Amino acid sequence: MASQRDAKGISGLLVGYALVIYLFLYAPIVTVIVLSFNDSQIVGFPWKGFTMKWFWVVFTNPELLRATANSLLLGVASAVIATVLALLLALAFRRNLPFKATVFNLILIPIIVPGIVAGAVLVVLFGLFKVELSLWTSVLCAHVTFVLPFAFLNLHPRLHNFDSTLEEAAEDLGASPAMVQREVVLPIIRPGIIAAFLFAFSLSFDEFVRTLLLTGFDRTLPVQFWYMIVETLAPEAPAMAVLIIVISVISSLAGFAFSNRSSKTEPST
Amino acid sequence: MLPIGAGKPRWFAALPGIGWLLLFTLVPLLLMLLISFWTSTIFGLRADWTLRNWTRLFSTPVYFDLLFKTVRIAFLTTLVTLVLSYPIALFLARTSGFVKTIAIVMLFLPFWIGYVVRTFAWLPILGRTGLLNQGLLAIGIIDTPVEWFLYNEAAVYLGLVYVYLLFMVLPIFLSLDRIDHSLIEAAIDLHATPFAVLRHVLLPLSFPGVLSGCIMVFLLTLGAYVTPALLGGPSGIMFSNVIATQFLADNNWAMGSTLSLLMMALVFAVLIVAGRKFGLQRVFMSAKGH
Numbered sequence: 001m002a003s004q005r006d007a008k009g010i011s012g013l014l015v016g017y018a019l020v021i022y023l024f025l026y027a028p029i030v031t032v033i034v035l036s037f038n039d040s041q042i043v044g045f046p047w048k049g050f051t052m053k054w055f056w057v058v059f060t061n062p063e064l065l066r067a068t069a070n071s072l073l074l075g076v077a078s079a080v081i082a083t084v085l086a087l088l089l090a091l092a093f094r095r096n097l098p099f100k101a102t103v104f105n106l107i108l109i110p111i112i113v114p115g116i117v118a119g120a121v122l123v124v125l126f127g128l129f130k131v132e133l134s135l136w137t138s139v140l141c142a143h144v145t146f147v148l149p150f151a152f153l154n155l156h157p158r159l160h161n162f163d164s165t166l167e168e169a170a171e172d173l174g175a176s177p178a179m180v181q182r183e184v185v186l187p188i189i190r191p192g193i194i195a196a197f198l199f200a201f202s203l204s205f206d207e208f209v210r211t212l213l214l215t216g217f218d219r220t221l222p223v224q225f226w227y228m229i230v231e232t233l234a235p236e237a238p239a240m241a242v243l244i245i246v247i248s249v250i251s252s253l254a255g256f257a258f259s260n261r262s263s264k265t266e267p268s269t
Numbered sequence: 270m271l272p273i274g275a276g277k278p279r280w281f282a283a284l285p286g287i288g289w290l291l292l293f294t295l296v297p298l299l300l301m302l303l304i305s306f307w308t309s310t311i312f313g314l315r316a317d318w319t320l321r322n323w324t325r326l327f328s329t330p331v332y333f334d335l336l337f338k339t340v341r342i343a344f345l346t347t348l349v350t351l352v353l354s355y356p357i358a359l360f361l362a363r364t365s366g367f368v369k370t371i372a373i374v375m376l377f378l379p380f381w382i383g384y385v386v387r388t389f390a391w392l393p394i395l396g397r398t399g400l401l402n403q404g405l406l407a408i409g410i411i412d413t414p415v416e417w418f419l420y421n422e423a424a425v426y427l428g429l430v431y432v433y434l435l436f437m438v439l440p441i442f443l444s445l446d447r448i449d450h451s452l453i454e455a456a457i458d459l460h461a462t463p464f465a466v467l468r469h470v471l472l473p474l475s476f477p478g479v480l481s482g483c484i485m486v487f488l489l490t491l492g493a494y495v496t497p498a499l500l501g502g503p504s505g506i507m508f509s510n511v512i513a514t515q516f517l518a519d520n521n522w523a524m525g526s527t528l529s530l531l532m533m534a535l536v537f538a539v540l541i542v543a544g545r546k547f548g549l550q551r552v553f554m555s556a557k558g559h
Contacts, residue, residue, distance in 0.1 A: 010463055014360040018372070021357050021434075025379045028390030028431070031400055035393050044398025085286040092283035103287060109294045112536055114492025116509040117529045121297035123516055124304055124526060127314070145293040148286065206383030209494050209509075213516055222385045229389055229499070238393070241386045252381035256374065 029245065036238035043233050054239035064240065067224035070135055071205055072247075074220060078143035079151075079200035083193060085144070086151035090159045111149050118142065119213030126214075133216035142210040147200040154196040154259070158189055191261045198255030206248055221247075298533065301526040309523040322527040332511070332528065336535070339508040342422070343490035346429045350437045350486050351479065353430065358441035358478075359471070362448075380435040388428050388499050395419045395427075395500075420502025428496040433489050437482035444478030445471065484543050488536060508532060 035043060039051035058064055089107065097103065110118065119142060126138045133139075162185070170180045208222040215223055221244055228234045308317040326332050357376075364372055379387065394400045395418035402414040418424065448471065456466045472479075494509040501507070512532065515525030 011363065014356055014363065017356050018360040021353065022375060024431070025376070025434070028387065028394055029379055029382065031393055032386070032390045042398055044393045044396055045400055045403035085289055088282040089286040092280045095280045095282075097280040097283055103283060106287065106290050106295070109290065112488060112540060113294065114488070114509060114532060114536065116492060116494050116512050117532055118294075120512060120516055120525055120529050121301055122293065124300055124522060125293070125297040127522065128300060128304075141293055145290065148290065152286075202381060206385075208383060208385045209513075213513070222383055225389075226385055229392070233392070237389070241389060244386050245382050248382050248386075249378060252377070253374075256377065 032238050032241050033245075036242045038238075041235050043235060043237055054236040055242075057236040058239045058243060061236075063219070064221075064224060067219040067221045068243070070218060071221040074135060074140065074143060075201040075205040075251075078140060078147055078204040079197045081140075081144045082148040082151045082200045083155075083197045086148055086155055086196060087193060089152055090155040093156060094159055094162070107149050107152050109149075110145050115146075115207075115209035116213070118146065119210035122210070123213055133214050135215060135218035135220070138214040138216070139211050139218070139220070142214050143204045143207055146207060146210060147203045150203055151196040151200045154199055155189070155192055158192040162188065191258045195255050195259035195261075198251055198258060202248055202251040202255060205251065206244075301529055304523055305527040305530055307523050309521040311520075313520075314522050322523050325524065326527050326531065332531075335506070335508055335511060336531065339491060340535070342425065342429070342493075342507060343487050346426055346433070346490045347437075347483050347487045349426065350430050350434055351483060354434060354437035354441060354482065355479075357438050358445050358475075361438070361442045362445035376435065376438065384432045385495055387432055388496050391424070391428055391431070391500060392419070395424060419500060420505065422501065422505050424500040424502075425493075425497050425505045425507075428500045429490050429493055432493075432496060433486045436485040436489060440478040440482040440485070441475055442478070444475040448474050480543065484539065487539065491536065491539075492532070 034047075035045075036054055037050050037052070038045075038047055039049040039053070040047075089103075093100065093103075113121075122138050122142050123133070126133055131137055166184055166188070167180050170184045171177070175183065206222060207220075208226065211220050211223050212226065219227075225237070225240055225244060228240065229237050304314065305322050306318050306320065308315045308319050308321070361369065361372055361376070392399070396402070397414040397416070399418070401418060402411070405411045406414065452470055452474075453466055456470050461469070492509055493507055494513060497505045497507040497510055508528070509532075512525055512528045515521045515528060519525075
C-alpha cells in the first residue's frame with residue numbers, strides 16, 4: 001500500500017533529521033571535552049597533544065575550589081529550603097486553600113520574570129534595607145525563589161493524583177493522622193521529594209544571571225567561570241567547563257531517575 | 270478521640286511559601302516602581318522625586334530601539350526553534366520502548382548543563398582558532414581565519430536556538446504523545462496523504478504544546494543575557510545587557526529599575542495575550558516536563 005510506504009519513508013526522514021539535531025546538540029559539548037585535554041596555551045585548535053595538566057591547574061586553584069564548594073553548599077541549602085516550602089504548598093493545595101488560582105499564579109512568577117530583573121529587584125530590596133550582598137544573604141534568597149516553582153511543579157501533580165482512599169484505609173485501621181502522614185503518605189511521595197530536591201539542586205548549581213548581580217565579593221562556580229572566559233580566555237577554561245558539566249549531569253541524571261521511579265509508583269490517572 | 274483531619278496538613282501550610290514569594294518577588298517589584306521615580310547620584314540612591322528616568326526612557330530612542338531589536342530576535346528565535354523542534358517532537362512521539370527512553374534522556378542531557386557552559390562551547394567552534402575555521406583552513410577552503418562567524422546577530426540566533434531548543438521540543442512532544450494513534454490510522458485508511466495527516470490531525474491536536482513552547486522560548490529569549498554577551502559582541506547586545514550595565518557598571522539603580530519595569534510590562538503583555546486564549550496554568554503545566 002502506497003500510504004504505508006510513505007509512512008516508512010517519513011520515519012526514515014525523521015530518524016535522519018533527529019540524528020542531525022542530536023549532532024548539533026552534542027558537537028559543542030564534545031568539542032569542549034576534547035579541548036580540555038589539549039596541550040595548548042590557547043583555547044581552540046589545532047590539537048597539540050594529550051595532557052591532563054589543565055585539570056591539575058583547576059584542582060589546585062584555591063579560588064576555583066572555593067567557588068565549587070560555594071556552589072555545592074548553596075545548591076544543597078536552596079534545594080532544601082525550596083523543597084520544604086514547595087512540599088508545604090503542595091500539601092496545602094490538596095486542602096481547601098483559599099484563592100488557589102491566585103496562589104498558583106504567584107508561584108509561577110519566578111519562572112516568568114526574566115533572570116536579570118529577578119536579580120535586579122533583589123539588588124534594590126537588599127540595598128534599601130542595607131543588607132550586604134553575599135552568597136548566604138541575597139544569593140540564597142534569589143536561588144530559593146528561583147527554584148521554588150520548579151520544585152512545586154514537580155511535587156504538586158504527584159500529591160494531587162495521590163489516592164486518598166489509601167489514607168482513609170489507614171485511618172479506618174486505627175492509624176492516627178500523624179501516623180497516616182508518616183507511614184502512608186511520606187513513603188509513597190518520597191521519590192518525588194528526592195526528585196524535586198535534586199532538580200532544585202541542579203537548577204541552583206547552574207544559575208548564573210541572578211547570582212552575577214547579587215553575589216557581592218563571593219563567587220559561585222558559574223560566576224567564577226564567567227570571569228575566567230570574559231576577562232581573558234584562560235587555557236584551563238575547557239577543563240573547568242568539564243568539571244561543571246560532570247556535576248550538573250550527575251545531579252540531573254539522579255533527579256531524572258527518581259522522577260521516573262516516583263511516576264511508576266503513582267496511581268494511574 | 271481526635272477530630273477527623275487533626276494532624277493533617279491544613280491550607281495554612283501554604284503560608285510560608287506564599288510569604289517567601291511575596292517578599293522576594295512582588296514586594297521588590299513594587300519597590301522598583303517607587304525607585305523609578307527617585308534620583309540616582311554618584312553617592313547612591315536619593316529619594317528625590319522625579320520623572321527624569323521615565324522622560325529619559327521615552328525621549329532617548331536607543332532604549333526603544335534596543336527593545337524592538339530584542340523583540341525581533343525573540344520572535345525570530347521562537348519561529349526558527351519551532352520549525353526545528355516539531356520534527357524532533359514527532360520523532361520522539363513515534364518511537365517507543367527502550368529507544369524512546371534513550372532518545373529522551375539523550376535530548377535532556379545537554380540541557381542539564383548550565384547555559385553559560387553551553388554558550389561558551391560555541392567559542393572554540395566559531396572563533397579564530399575554532400573547529401570551523403581550523404577545519405576550513407586544513408582542507409584549504411580558506412587561507413585566513415574567518416572573523417564573522419562570531420560577534421554578530423547571527424551568532425546570537427545560533428546560540429539562543431541551541432540553548433532553548435528543549436523548551437520547545439518538550440511541550441510539543443508531550444501533546445503529540447497524547448494523541449490517540451487510531452486517529453492517525455483512521456486518517457491513513459481514508460487515504461489522507463502524510464501532509465494531510467500533519468495538517469488536519471497532528472497540528473490541530475498538538476497546538477497547545479506548540480503554544481506553550483512558543484511562549485516559553487519567547488520569554489526566555491526576551492530575557493537572554495549570557496548569549497548576546499558572549500557571542501553577540503558590541504552589536505549583538507540585547508535589552509537584558511543594558512539593564513545589567515545599570516546595576517553592574519553605572520550604579521544607576523533608578524534607571525535600571527525603570528528599564529526593568531519596561532521589560533516586565535512586555536512580559537506581562539505577552540502573558541495576558543496568551544493567557545486570554547488559554548489558561549496560563551495549562552501553558553505552564555504542559556511546559557514543565559515529566
